[in-house]
Amino acid sequence: MSTTFDAIIIGTGQAGPPLAQRLASSGMKVAIIERGRFGGTCVNTGCIPTKAMVASAYAANMARRAAEYGVTISGSITVDMKQVKARKDRISGKSNSGVETWLKGMSNCTVFEDHARFGSAREIHAAGRILTADQIFVNVGGRASIPPIPGLNETGYLTNSTMMDLDFLPSHLVILGGSYIALEFGQMFRRFGSEVTIVERGPRLVDREDEDVSNALREILENEGITIHVNANITSVAKRDGEISIKGLRSDVRGSHLLVATGRKPNTDDLGLDKAGVETDKRGYIEVDDQLRTNIPGIWALGDCNGKGAFTHTSYNDYEIVAANLLDGANRRVSDRITAYAVYTDPPLGRAGMTVEQARKSGRKLMVGQRPMTRISRAVEKGETQGFMKVVVDAETKEILGASVLGTGGDEVVHSILDVMYAKQPYKLIQNAMHIHPTVSELIPTILGELKEA
Ligand SMILES: Cc1cc2nc3c(=O)[nH]c(=O)nc-3n(C[C@H](O)[C@H](O)[C@H](O)COP(=O)(O)OP(=O)(O)OC[C@H]3O[C@@H](n4cnc5c(N)ncnc54)[C@H](O)[C@@H]3O)c2cc1C
Numbered sequence: 029m030s031t032t033f034d035a036i037i038i039g040t041g042q043a044g045p046p047l048a049q050r051l052a053s054s055g056m057k058v059a060i061i062e063r064g065r066f067g068g069t070c071v072n073t074g075c076i077p078t079k080a081m082v083a084s085a086y087a088a089n090m091a092r093r094a095a096e097y098g099v100t101i102s103g104s105i106t107v108d109m110k111q112v113k114a115r116k117d118r119i120s121g122k123s124n125s126g127v128e129t130w131l132k133g134m135s136n137c138t139v140f141e142d143h144a145r146f147g148s149a150r151e152i153h154a155a156g157r158i159l160t161a162d163q164i165f166v167n168v169g170g171r172a173s174i175p176p177i178p179g180l181n182e183t184g185y186l187t188n189s190t191m192m193d194l195d196f197l198p199s200h201l202v203i204l205g206g207s208y209i210a211l212e213f214g215q216m217f218r219r220f221g222s223e224v225t226i227v228e229r230g231p232r233l234v235d236r237e238d239e240d241v242s243n244a245l246r247e248i249l250e251n252e253g254i255t256i257h258v259n260a261n262i263t264s265v266a267k268r269d270g271e272i273s274i275k276g277l278r279s280d281v282r283g284s285h286l287l288v289a290t291g292r293k294p295n296t297d298d299l300g301l302d303k304a305g306v307e308t309d310k311r312g313y314i315e316v317d318d319q320l321r322t323n324i325p326g327i328w329a330l331g332d333c334n335g336k337g338a339f340t341h342t343s344y345n346d347y348e349i350v351a352a353n354l355l356d357g358a359n360r361r362v363s364d365r366i367t368a369y370a371v372y373t374d375p376p377l378g379r380a381g382m383t384v385e386q387a388r389k390s391g392r393k394l395m396v397g398q399r400p401m402t403r404i405s406r407a408v409e410k411g412e413t414q415g416f417m418k419v420v421v422d423a424e425t426k427e428i429l430g431a432s433v434l435g436t437g438g439d440e441v442v443h444s445i446l447d448v449m450y451a452k453q454p455y456k457l458i459q460n461a462m463h464i465h466p467t468v469s470e471l472i473p474t475i476l477g478e479l480k481e482a
Contacts, residue, residue, distance in 0.1 A: 030157070030158040030159075030160060031059075031157060031158075031159055031160070032057075032159075032160045032161065033056075033057045033058060033059045033138070033159060033160070033161040034051070034056035034057045034058065034161060034162070034163065035051050035056050035057075035058045035059070035161050035162075035163040035164070035165065036058075036059045036060075036061070036144075036152050036159055036161040036163070036164045036165070037051075037058065037059070037060040037061070037164075037165045037167060038060075038061050038144045038152065038164070038165070038166050038167060038168055038299070039061070039062065039068060039166065039167035039168040039169060039295075039331070039333075040060060040062040040066050040067060040068055040127060040131065040167070041067070041068030041069060041070065041167050041168075041169045041331050041332070041343055042068065042070055042167075042331055042340045042343035042344045042347070043165075043167045043330035043331045043343045043344060043346050043347035043350075044060055044062075044068075044165070044167035044330070044331075044347075045060070045067075045127055045130060045131055046344065046347045046351075047165055047167075047330070047347045047350060047351055048060045048131060048134060048137050049130075049134060049137075050347075050351040050355060051351075051354075051355075052134055052135060052136035052137045053135075053136070054355055055136070056136065057136055057138075058134075058136055058137045058138070059137075059138045059139075059140060059152075059159050059161070060131060060137060060138075060139055060140070061139075061140040061141075061142060061144040061152065061154045061155075061159075062139070062140075062141055063141070063142055063143040063144065065124055066124055066125075066127040066128040066131065067123055067124045067126075067127040067128075068167075068169050069169050069170070069171075069332070070340040070343075071120060071123040071124050071127060072120060072124055072192070073188050073189040073191075073192050074188065074340070075340050076119060076120045076123055077116045077117075077119070077120040077192055078188075078209075078212055078213070078216075078372070079372055080115060080116040080119045080120065081112060081116050081216050082212060082215075082216050082372050082374070084107070084112045084115065084116075084216075084220070085215065085216035085217075085219035085220060085374070086219070086374055088105060088107050088219045088220060088221075089219045089374065091105045092105050093411070096411055097411060106221070107197070107219075107220045107221055109194065109195050109196050109197050109220065110195045110196075112220065113193075113194065113195040116192070120192075140154050140155045140157075140159070141155070142154040142155040142156075143298070144299070145298070145299060145300035145303075146164075146299060146300035146301060146303045146304040146306070147300065147303055148303055148304060149164075149304040149305060149306075149324050149326065149327065150162065150164070150326070152164065153300075162326050163326050163327075163328075163354075164304075164326065164327045164328070165327075165328045165329075165330060165350070166296075166299070166306075166314060166322075166327065166328065166329045166330065166333060167329075167330045167331045167333070167343070168294070168295040168296060168299060168331075168333045169294070169295055169331055169332045169333060169343075170292040170293055170294045170295055170332040170333060170338075171187075171189070171292065171293060171295060172187035172188055172189065172288060172289070172290075172291075172292060172293075173290060173291045173292055173293035174187075174288055174290075175204070175288070175290050177204075177262055177263075177264060177265055178263070178264040178265075179264045179265040179266045179275075180265055180288070182266075182267070183265045183266060183267050183272050183286065184286070185204075185286045185287065185288045186285060186286065186287045186288070187287070187288055187289075188209055188213075188289065191213060191287060197217075197220055197221050197222055198217065198222050198283075198284050198285035199222065199223065199284040200222060200223040200224075200225070200271075200282070200283035200284045200285070201213075201214070201217045201222045201223070201224050201225075201283060201284070201285050201286075201287060202224075202225045202227060202272065202274060202281060202282075202283035202285070202286050202287070203224065203225070203226045203227065203286075203287045203289055204227050204262070204274075204286065204287070204288050204289065204290050205226075205227075205228065205288065205289035205290040205291070206226055206227075206228025206229075206230065206232075206233040206234065206235075206256070206258065207233070207234055207235075207236075207289070207291070208234065208371045209289040210226055210228075210287070210289040211226070211233065211234065211245065211249065211371060211373050212371065212372050212373060213287055213289065214226050214249060214254055215249060215252065215254070215373050215374065218249075218252050218253060218254050219252070223253075223255075223283070224253075224254045224255070225254070225255040225256075225257070225281055225283060226249070226254060226255070226256045226257070227257045227260045227262065227274060227277065227281060228256070228257065228258045228259075228260060229259075229260055229261070229262075229290075230258065230259070231258055231259055232246070232258055233245055233246050233249075233256065233258070234371070236383070237377070237379075237383060237432065238383045238384050238385050238418075238432060239385075240416075240418075241377065241383075241418075241432050241434055244414070244415055244416065244434055245371075245373060245377070245434070248373065248375070248414050248415070249373070257277055257278075257279075257281065260276070260277050261276050261277075262274055262275065262276045262277070263275045263276030264276065265286065268282070271283065271284060272284070272285070272286045274286075292332065292338065293311065293312060294308075294311070294312045294313050294314070294332060294333040294335070295333060296308055296312045296313070296314060296333055297312055301314070304324055304327060305323070305324050306322045306323065306324050306327055306329075307322070307323045309335065311335070313333065313334060313335030314329035314333050314334050314335070315334075316328070316329050316334045316336065318361040318362050318363050319349060319350070319353055319360070319361060319362070320334060320336075320346055320349060320350050320362065328350055330343060330346035330347060330350060331343035331346055334346070336362050337362075339369050341368070341369075342365075345362075345365055346362070348360070349361065349362060366380060366381050366446060366449050366450060367379070367380070367381055367382070367430075368380045368381075368442070368446050370438065370439035370442070372439070375401070375412060375414050375415045375434060375435045375436050375437075375438055376434075376435075376437075376438045376439040377415075377432065377433070377434045377438055377439075378431075378432075378433040378434075378438035378439045378440070378441055378442030378443075379430075379431070379432055379433075379442065380430055380431045380442045380443075380445050380446040380449060381420075381428070381429050381430030381431065381446075381449055382420065382429045382430035383420075383430060383432065384396055384418065384420045384430070384482065386430070387420045387422075387429045387430060388482075390429075392422050392423070392424070392429070393422070393423035393424055393481075394420055394421065394422065394423055394429070394481070394482045395420070395421045395422075395423045395479035395480060395481055395482060396418060396419070396420050396421070396479065396480060396482035397418070397419045397421070397475035397476055397477075397478050397479040397480070398416060398417065398418045398419075398475065399416060399417050399471055399474070399475050399478075400413075400415075400416045401413045401414060401415045401416060401417070401434075401435040401436065401468075403471075404417075404435070404468055404471050405465075405466045406436070406437075406466040406467050406468050406470075407435060407436050407468060409466060410436055412435070412436035414434075414435065415433075415434035415435035415436075415438065416434060416435065417431070417432070417433045417434075417435060417438075417441070417468070417471065417472070417475060418431065418432045418433075418475075419431045419445060419455075419472070419475055419476060419479075420482070421455050421476070421479055423481065425454070426454035426455055426456065427449070427452060427453070427454060427455070428445055428448055428449050428455050428458075429449075431445040431446075433445075433468070435468060436468060437467075437468045437469075438468075441467075441468045441469050441472070444458065444463075444469055444472060445458070445472065455476045455479075456476075458472060458473060458476060459473045459476040459477055460473070461473060
């Protein structure tokens with residue numbers, strides 16, 4: 029059976045549902061297809077559940093530190109993983125059912141629950157039907173990428189998705205990978221009470237960050253009792269005496285559970301893209317132009333599957349770009365956006381624009397301002413003085429090129445810098461601004477007043 033729509037959207041991640049809403053409310057007949065859980069990665073196995081779990085871990089840590097604040101808690105602090113999971117499931121479940129109800133109640137929009145595949149550039153096969161449309165939007169996201177380490181399949185491993193089912197405490201969680209997802213899970217499970225070992229192939233954790241940021245994060249995690257191995261060349265994994273053993277490292281690393289967090293891959297391998305003639309790069313990411321059009325007219329790719337971003341906000345921004353260009357006659361581009369993200373360790377890392385290393389590579393003359401959290405009154409009052417803030421400025425144009433705020437509230441604080449960057453205003457604008465006391469943000473003007481050539 030063949031049904032014709034004006035637009036078909038594959039995937040209900042961060043771009044698909046709002047795009048369905050915009051297209052449907054403009055009078056178009058829309059189909060949206062989801063093979064898994066409504067809301068995709070962010071809602072079910074990514075941002076929302078992990079940040080809910082990070083909050084439980086933060087509470088456990090603060091409870092253990094209570095005496096530092098003059099608060100007495102009698103008895104030991106234990107974490108009930110069933111309750112942690114139940115809280116996480118409530119929060120994430122609400123978003124998941126919210127997306128489902130929203131889409132199923134949307135006028136002009138038909139929801140199909142199945143795996144979708146291209147039959148041709150205008151045809152999608154799903155739910156035993158052939159759906160056709162002149163406009164097709166791919167928002168299929170990604171999943172954990174599993175490295176070809178001998179023994180991994182036999183040993184068994186966890187990913188960000190299966191971590192969501194844990195309602196018990198692994199006695200020793202070994203994590204392969206030393207990037208954002210690994211660090212967030214590592215710190216939270218350490219705070220829940222697991223022993224944690226992080227095994228990273230490269231020379232340092234989060235190697236996309238400046239070395240001082242990466243070293244500070246390592247110190248923060250090691251201070252909490254996490255063991256970190258870098259330059260790890262794992263040759264195999266095996267199960268021995270009921271434990272998982274990692275081979276190829278200088279010392280023997282064994283754990284009760286293994287989490288693989290070594291990167292992501294796009295869900296494009298079983299989408300029939302070849303039938304539509306849509307091109308991907310070597311890693312399977314759909315090739316798109318600056319307005320998210322694929323090489324086939326009438327087909328767009330949004331979110332993680334286009335390789336232009338790996339965050340909820342980049343996927344949502346993709347939707348905004350496509351919707352504005354199609355429906356509002358705008359000319360928005362991916363290259364208009366400034367890199368921004370946070371890592372939800374405690375303290376968090378808020379990032380905007382370039383790292384100092386990237387800025388240096390660009391050949392510009394630079395000025396850098398920096399301040400440790402120990403010299404920020406708000407951080408001292410809160411007893412959360414780990415980390416530092418750093419801003420890099422173009423010495424000639426006086427525009428801010430980037431910032432790293434590793435410290436309490438860093439995920440929020442970085443936005444004041446980000447917004448001045450979007451405004452393309454010189455750093456003096458924010459240097460002369462009056463900020464609220466006591467906040468972490470109030471020191472941004474001070475840092476900008478103390479810039480040094482770098
Ligand atoms: C552990 C973890 C923590 C994260 N934390 C953060 C964070 O704090 N902040 C942040 O910004 N980002 C975070 N991210 C990244 C963020 O979750 C993703 O960037 C975001 O969800 C990408 O959204 P998307 O729209 O590209 O697709 P997704 O959300 O991945 O959705 C794609 C959807 O398409 C469906 N689908 C796939 N193939 C098909 C098919 N053939 N037919 C039908 N349906 C299909 C899938 O089932 C899925 O529902 C995190 C990710 C992980 C894994």
